[in-house]
Amino acid sequence: MEETDGRDFWSLMSAPADPFAGVARVLVLAPHPDDEALGCGGTVALYASKGVEVRVAVISDGGKIANEFADEDIDIVAARKAESLAASGILGVRETYFLGFPDGQLNAHEGKITAKLAEIVGHYRPDIIFAPSPVDFHEDHIAVSEIAVGLLMSPHAMKVAFYEVYETIRFNTLVDISDFIDVKERAVLCYQYSLFRHPEIYVEAAKALNRFRSFYTRANRYYEALLIISRPTERGELLQWLTYTPKEDSTSLFLSRLKVVDELLFEIGKYYDALQAYEADVRELRSLLGSREKRIDELQAHLDRMMGSLPWRMAVKFYTVRDRLLPAGSQRRRIYERITDQLK
Structure with missing residues (x-):
């Protein structure tokens, strides 16, 4: 060239x-x-x-x-x-x-x-x-x-x-x-x-x-x-x-470009601070989610124990035959319903 x-x-x-x-x-x-x-x-x-x-x-x-x-x-x-x-x-x-x-x-x-x-x-x-x-x-x-x-x-x-x-x-x-x-x-x-x-x-x-x-x-x-x-x-x-x-003369051009760089760094700083805050929020939410999941597991275990107990199985069995033992409109059914209402 x-x-x-x-x-x-x-x-x-x-x-x-x-x-x-x-x-x-x-x-x-x-x-x-x-x-x-x-x-x-x-x-x-x-x-x-x-x-x-x-x-x-x-x-x-x-x-x-x-x-x-x-x-x-x-x-x-x-x-x-x-x-x-x-x-x-x-x-x-x-x-x-x-x-x-x-x-x-x-x-x-x-x-x-x-x-x-x-x-x-x-x-x-x-x-x-x-x-x-x-x-x-x-x-x-x-x-x-x-x-x-x-x-x-x-x-x-x-x-x-x-x-x-x-x-x-x-x-x-x-x-x-x-x-x-x-x-x-x-x-x-x-x-x-x-x-x-x-x-x-x-x-x-x-x-x-x-x-x-x-x-x-x-x-x-x-x-x-x-x-x-x-x-x-x-x-x-x-x-x-x-x-x-x-x-533009070289000094003005340099200063104008330096200003652009400063503005860019300022914007990057703002985004970095926001990112740090978002990351803290994410960590907090993950911790909260972990505790909630632990509580859910505890409740599920309790429910499993309860559903496996003898009284629960007997109650389930009773409800499956209740209408045959206590027909709707019968004297026994009315007595049963009064008792259950009082228990509530």
């Missing part, structure tokens, strides 16, 4: 001197067919014009929009694949991989996607990987951006360049694509089904974004904005930089 000389993530956000220097192989990750053209199509065409080998990996099958064309007899996955190949031909892409994961569910397949892309990276050994911005609102785009950062852990030294699709990005590189804006437009126009039969709307939106970036150069040009990083970083740290969240 590239040496960082001990510098932190924030110091590495300065723009690379030349994003094209030393780049011979490029891999573009497109969550769906069309993202590569919309997000970095001009840069791809520029790379290709310089003899750089560019390959595209389309991660999803693009099938989620099939319901938009339910009234047409068409295989939307096959149609979007054909559109992607046509756009790749215009942009100068050498090879396109179609990974075929479920559209709209990429975050549920990150492990498998990472394994497949790691295999591609291992064989192809790109110098830079393009991926959607981590602050894009599309869940598939966010999933692919996280996978791209993880790929920086590969033994193969490379960079990751995040591009814009739905959301603007805090960038450190502007690529002048003015000479290739028409190429990008033609590539986007290939996506008739992907862009719901109105790719011209998306063309104008993408061109407007690329023109907006000239605000920073004061030149009548078109630019694609990129954030290029060269080492793995925590998602939180990356989002902190992208969203302009002020960086």
Whole structure:
């Protein structure tokens, strides 16, 4: 991996001197067919014009929009694949991989996607990987951006360049694509089904974004904005930089974390005290239960002795023949009942 000389993530956000220097192989990750053209199509065409080998990996099958064309007899996955190949031909892409994961569910397949892309990276050994911005609102785009950062852990030294699709990005590189804006437009126009039969709307939106970036150069040009990083970083740290969240100094960060630890220890102490009290209650209840069980055993033994005694057996025998000896309504029964009432 590239040496960082001990510098932190924030110091590495300065723009690379030349994003094209030393780049011979490029891999573009497109969550769906069309993202590569919309997000970095001009840069791809520029790379290709310089003899750089560019390959595209389309991660999803693009099938989620099939319901938009339910009234047409068409295989939307096959149609979007054909559109992607046509756009790749215009942009100068050498090879396109179609990974075929479920559209709209990429975050549920990150492990498998990472394994497949790691295999591609291992064989192809790109110098830079393009991926959607981590602050894009599309869940598939966010999933692919996280996978791209993880790929920086590969033994193969490379960079990751995040591009814009739905959301603007805090960038450190502007690529002048003015000479290739028409190429990008033609590539986007290939996506008739992907862009719901109105790719011209998306063309104008993408061109407007690329023109907006000239605000920073004061030149009548078109630019694609990129954030290029060269080492793995925590998602939180990356989002902190992208969203302009002020960086905490090390002392404040240490104190804030120390406060969290103190609060956690306090809560643990409370739970420990409560646990000790519960354990004391359990011991007391077990002791009480033991004494009750002992008393029950004593009473059971007494009952067993009583039921085994001669008077008890005689009483039981009498009750079994009482109605025959003392018929109900007889004089003897009435005398018997008066005697038993007096004994009660």
